[in-house]
Amino acid sequence: MPSTVDSAISNRFSRRSFFRYAAGASALASFPLLTEPELAMAEMPKFADPNIGIHIDANENPMGPCEAARQAVANIIPRGGRYLFNIGDELAAIFAKQEGLDPASVLAFAGSSEPLHFTVLAFTSKNRPLVIADPGYEAPTWAAQVSGAPILKVPLADPKGAASHDIKAMLAASSNPGVIYICNPNNPTGTVTPRADIEHAVANAPKDTVLLIDEAYIHLSDAMPSLDFVKDGKNVIVLRTFSKLYGMAGLRMGFAVARPDLLAKIAPLGGQNPLPITAVAAAKASLLDPQIVPTRKKQISDTRTQTIAWLKSEDFATTPSVSNCFMLDVKRPGKEVQAALAARDMFVGRIWPAWPNSLRITVGLPSEMMAFRNAFSEVMNSSSAGLTPPLPRRLAKHPFPYLS
Numbered sequence: 533m534p535s536t537v538d539s540a541i542s543n544r545f546s547r548r549s550f551f552r553y554a555a556g557a558s559a560l561a562s563f564p565l566l567t568e569p570e571l572a573m574a575e576m577p578k579f580a581d582p583n584i585g586i587h588i589d590a591n592e593n594p595m596g597p598c599e600a601a602r603q604a605v606a607n608i609i610p611r612g613g614r615y616l617f618n619i620g621d622e623l624a625a626i627f628a629k630q631e632g633l634d635p636a637s638v639l640a641f642a643g644s645s646e647p648l649h650f651t652v653l654a655f656t657s658k659n660r661p662l663v664i665a666d667p668g669y670e671a672p673t674w675a676a677q678v679s680g681a682p683i684l685k686v687p688l689a690d691p692k693g694a695a696s697h698d699i700k701a702m703l704a705a706s707s708n709p710g711v712i713y714i715c716n717p718n719n720p721t722g723t724v725t726p727r728a729d730i731e732h733a734v735a736n737a738p739k740d741t742v743l744l745i746d747e748a749y750i751h752l753s754d755a756m757p758s759l760d761f762v763k764d765g766k767n768v769i770v771l772r773t774f775s776k777l778y779g780m781a782g783l784r785m786g787f788a789v790a791r792p793d794l795l796a797k798i799a800p801l802g803g804q805n806p807l808p809i810t811a812v813a814a815a816k817a818s819l820l821d822p823q824i825v826p827t828r829k830k831q832i833s834d835t836r837t838q839t840i841a842w843l844k845s846e847d848f849a850t851t852p853s854v855s856n857c858f859m860l861d862v863k864r865p866g867k868e869v870q871a872a873l874a875a876r877d878m879f880v881g882r883i884w885p886a887w888p889n890s891l892r893i894t895v896g897l898p899s900e901m902m903a904f905r906n907a908f909s910e911v912m913n914s915s916s917a918g919l920t921p922p923l924p925r926r927l928a929k930h931p932f933p934y935l936s
Contacts, residue, residue: 585877586903588894591719591857593779595831595897598824601780601814608813620807623816627772627787630819631759636792639799642807644748644773644786649675650798651769651788652711655742656681660710665697667859667884669719669746672711681710687886688721695721695851695859699729703736712737715746717753720884720892722836722853724755734766742794743768751777751825752832753854762789769794774811776856777828778818783811832856836895842905846912856895859887862912866891869911878907 597605624638641647652675656662662676666685676683684705689698697714712733716725733743745758747770761768773786785807788795818824836858840850843860851859862869866883870891873880881892895901 585879586896586900587879588896588900588904589879589881589892590781591776591881591892591894592781593776593828593832593856594900595828596779597783597814598779598818598821600817600821600824601778604813604817605783605810608809612809614809615806616809616812617806619809619812619816623785623812623819624787626816626819631789633759633763633789634792637762637789637795639788639795640807640812641786641788641802642784642805642811643775644746644771644788645671646802647769647786647788647798648672648744648746648771650801651742651744652676652681652713653679653801654797656710658682660708661706663702663705663709663712665702665713665715665718666886667720668713669715672713672744682706684709685886688718688723691887692849693852695723697725697729699725699733703733708738709741711742711744713744713746715748716755716758717749717853717855719746719749719855720857720859720881721851722749722855722858723851724753724854727756730758734761734768737767739767741767744771745769746771748773748776749855752829752856755854759789762791765791767791767794769798774815774818777825777832778815779828780811780814780818783814784808785811785815832895835898835901838898839893839895839901839905846909850893857881857892858895859890860893861887861890864889872911872914873907876907876910878904880904 596602620640621635624640625635627633628635628638639647648671652662652672656676656679658680661682661684662672663684663686664672666687668685668688673683686698686702686705688695689701690696695718697716697718699714702712714725714730714733716730717723718725730745737743743761743766745761745768747757750757750772758768758770762770769788769790771786771788774780774783775786788798833854836853836856840853840858843850848863849861853859866887866889870880870883881894883891893904896904
């Protein structure tokens, strides 16, 4: 068992090792709040070099920041010796103006992971459960374990079809939930929950329950955003991030949008450290670029559509995604296919226990998705013929060490 949190992360802990580590309450209290990069890393083969191969496993945008954002970063680097406290407020004010929000209802964070965890920590407890879709983004569950809250997982509605959040079942799961988490579009399925269902949740949730609506992928879809619920003073916290469409996963910038009294309950948990000025500069430039959202939305949509159409032609089903990821049914244990692809330096996303025969695939560059097609064809053809996929020479003595 790792002796420190740092060593646990640096050794690329597996899910199994996490649960061994987290068996005691004291371990849970000291364990880090896990997010997409840690969750992806935990399932990455131990031999994997992040600089080698194709990585379509962490819902990143390989296009990176737009040109205006890159220039803004370069321009602000000489001022890196200053905290520049006010520029985070300036960024929030720009976003608030664009969305018709009160600036007091927007709080900037280094990504949206922090306010996601802080919301769960602030509003759940041993008597106030977290309600979450299954399969869904797992990060809120780690925070719920820290707060000691029960975790109520509700299967997605129509899993072979729309795969949306089953809002009525989520509302029925508890009479006193602290937080109901809705990721829209959903991670990992890339599917949308209809606006009418979200309106139903807002109207029918218990009065002290917080609806945490994660819109990390909203720019990739045509789904109606939920910011109007904040304008109307509802018990809703909306999360936004620059990690996905804007290509800033490594720079870290995001917002929590909510009534000021709700923000006041989550803000102290993060200490409100000064934001990285490079990320703020890049985010500001991104918001002021009118072409980045429609251009990248179309680029990612085209690549996703082509990839899913090819998979369908090969008789493999996917979720009807409108995002930069989708779930792919490989018709056999997903771990086997994931391992065989990894042996070819093709790294795909993780498996959710509720859907053990499905893999999450991130939509990468067109060239990366073509390489995925080739690797997937090789793996599935060899598998269908009863052959064990060949391992790279460097693994010959230790086959599949990453399945521990």
